[in-house]
Amino acid sequence: xxxxxxxxxxxxxxxxxxxxxLWRFYTRWSKxxxxxxxxxxxxxxxxxxxxxxxIFLGLGILSSPYVLTVASLIPLGIxxxxxxxxxxxxxxxxxxxxxxxxLAIAVFSIAGIEIGRKISxxxxxxxxxxxxxxxxxxxxxxxxxxxxxxxxxxxxGLGGIxxxxxxxxxxxxxxxxxxxxxILTPLLLLMTLAFTYGFVKDIxx
Numbered sequence: 001x002x003x004x005x006x007x008x009x010x011x012x013x014x015x016x017x018x019x020x021x022l023w024r025f026y027t028r029w030s031k032x033x034x035x036x037x038x039x040x041x042x043x044x045x046x047x048x049x050x051x052x053x054x055i056f057l058g059l060g061i062l063s064s065p066y067v068l069t070v071a072s073l074i075p076l077g078i079x080x081x082x083x084x085x086x087x088x089x090x091x092x093x094x095x096x097x098x099x100x101x102x103l104a105i106a107v108f109s110i111a112g113i114e115i116g117r118k119i120s121x122x123x124x125x126x127x128x129x130x131x132x133x134x135x136x137x138x139x140x141x142x143x144x145x146x147x148x149x150x151x152x153x154x155x156x157g158l159g160g161i162x163x164x165x166x167x168x169x170x171x172x173x174x175x176x177x178x179x180x181x182x183i184l185t186p187l188l189l190l191m192t193l194a195f196t197y198g199f200v201k202d203i204x205x
Contacts, residue, residue, distance in 0.1 A: 007059070010185035011051045017192045018048040024203050036085035040199070043077025046070060047192065059184070065109035068121070072105050075128035075156060078195070082131055082149070086139035097127065129157030136198060148198030155191035 021044050029037035050071055053061060061067050076098050083094040101124035108116030132153030136146045 007185040008055045010189045011055050014185070014189045014192045015048050015051040017189070017196055018044045018051070021192075021196050021199060022048070024200060028203050034085070036081040039077045039081035039084060041077075043074050043081065046073040046077065050074070051188070065112070068109050069106045072102055072124065075125060075132060076102055079128040079131040079135070082135040082139070086135060086142060094131070101127070125157070129153055133157060143201045143204070145201035146198050148194050148201070150198070152191045152194035152198065155187055155194060158187070
C-alpha cells in the first residue's frame with residue numbers, strides 16, 4: 001500500500017487543518033461551555049477520522065454503507081452548530097430533523113433498502129448543506145468573514161450530494177465516478193480551509 005500519493009497529501013493537510021479547528025473550538029468551549037461548539041467538534045472530529053480512514057484504507061471504503069452513515073455526521077454536526085448558535089428559534093425543530101435524517105440514512109443504508117436510501121441521503125445532505133451554505137449569510141451579529149463558512153458549505157454540499165448519487169449507482173450532472181474521485185481530496189481540503197477561515201473569524205469575534 002502506497003501512502004505517499006497526492007490524494008493522501010491532500011487528506012493529511014485536511015486532517016491537520018481539522019485538528020487545528022478542533023483545538024480552537026475546544027478552547028472556546030472550555031471557557032463558555034456552549035453547545036454549538038460541541039456540535040462543531042463532532043463534525044470536524046468525524047472529518048478527521050474519515051480522512052485517516054481514507055489514507056489507510058483507500059477511497060474504496062466510500063462505497064461502504066457504514067462509512068456513508070458515519071460521514072453524515074460531518075454536515076449534521078456543522079449545520080446543527082450553526083442552527084444552535086445563530087438560529088435558536090429553529091434549533092429544536094432542526095435537531096429533530098437531523099436525528100430522523102441520520103437514523104433514516106443508517107437504517108436504509110445498512111439494511112440495503114434502496115428506495116429509502118435514495119430518498120433519505122440526498123434529502124438529508126441537501127438540507128444540511130443549505131443550512132451550512134445559507135446560514136452564515138443570514139446570521140445576525142455574525143462577524144465579518146463568517147460567510148466563508150457558507151463557501152465551505154457549497155463545497156461540502158457539492159461533494160456530499162455527488163458522493164451520495166454515486167453510492168446510489170447514479171450520476172449527478174457531470175459528476176461521474178471518475179471525476180468525483182479525481183476532485184474529492186482537493187475539494188475536502190478547500191472545504192476545510194474555507195471553514196477554518198470563517199470559523200476562526202467567528203471565534204475571534
